[in-house]
Amino acid sequence: MIREFNLNYVYIVDYVPQQSQEHNKLYTFFENLKAGRLTTTRCPACTRDFWPPRTVCPTCYSDTLEWVDLHATGKVRGFSIQTSGAAPGFTLPMIFARIQLTDQVGFIARVIEVDPQDMVVGMTVELVVVPAPQNRVMWAFRPKK
Numbered sequence: 001m002i003r004e005f006n007l008n009y010v011y012i013v014d015y016v017p018q019q020s021q022e023h024n025k026l027y028t029f030f031e032n033l034k035a036g037r038l039t040t041t042r043c044p045a046c047t048r049d050f051w052p053p054r055t056v057c058p059t060c061y062s063d064t065l066e067w068v069d070l071h072a073t074g075k076v077r078g079f080s081i082q083t084s085g086a087a088p089g090f091t092l093p094m095i096f097a098r099i100q101l102t103d104q105v106g107f108i109a110r111v112i113e114v115d116p117q118d119m120v121v122g123m124t125v126e127l128v129v130v131p132a133p134q135n136r137v138m139w140a141f142r143p144k145k
Contacts, residue, residue: 016132026053028067033137038072038127040105041065049104072127073144074101081116089133095119099141113142 017023019030032039042049043057043065056063079097086092093116100106111125125141132138 016134016136016138019136025055029053030137032067032069033129033139036127036129038070038101038139039067040070042068049102051105051107070105071101074099074106074125074141076111076119076121076123076125077106078121079111079119081119097125097141099125110140111142112140118143 017030019027021027024030029039039053040049040051041053041055043060043062045062045064046057046059048057048059049068049070050058050065053067054065057065077098077100079095082094082096083092086094095111095114095116096108097111097119098106099109111119112128112130124144126144128140128142130138130140
């Protein structure tokens, strides 16, 4: 029986993935991120990089994928500014951008450390490793200095 609750950290509204080997097959991604490296998986047979990282190639079904480093900089291809409805722990406004890192890899990520009025399509952004609760990390981007 639970006799006490820790309300300082509520898992039901936790937006950050568990990042340990016992909780996540892709824990290597988070270990690399903690070291300041943005990585993904590549299928050696198909020579294709995947985002998000995978454990099995969706083309040839190989499970011998390798970890490769991605560029730490990319280009903003489009963006959106969220002005309401932030999840607990986030402040508004939040900027989300479509960021292209390579020919094969692009994704949507938060852009921080920039005034929304200064956002432009084509802006070069760089990786930022952001601390998260429970000794975890997440990634975001900021305008390249």
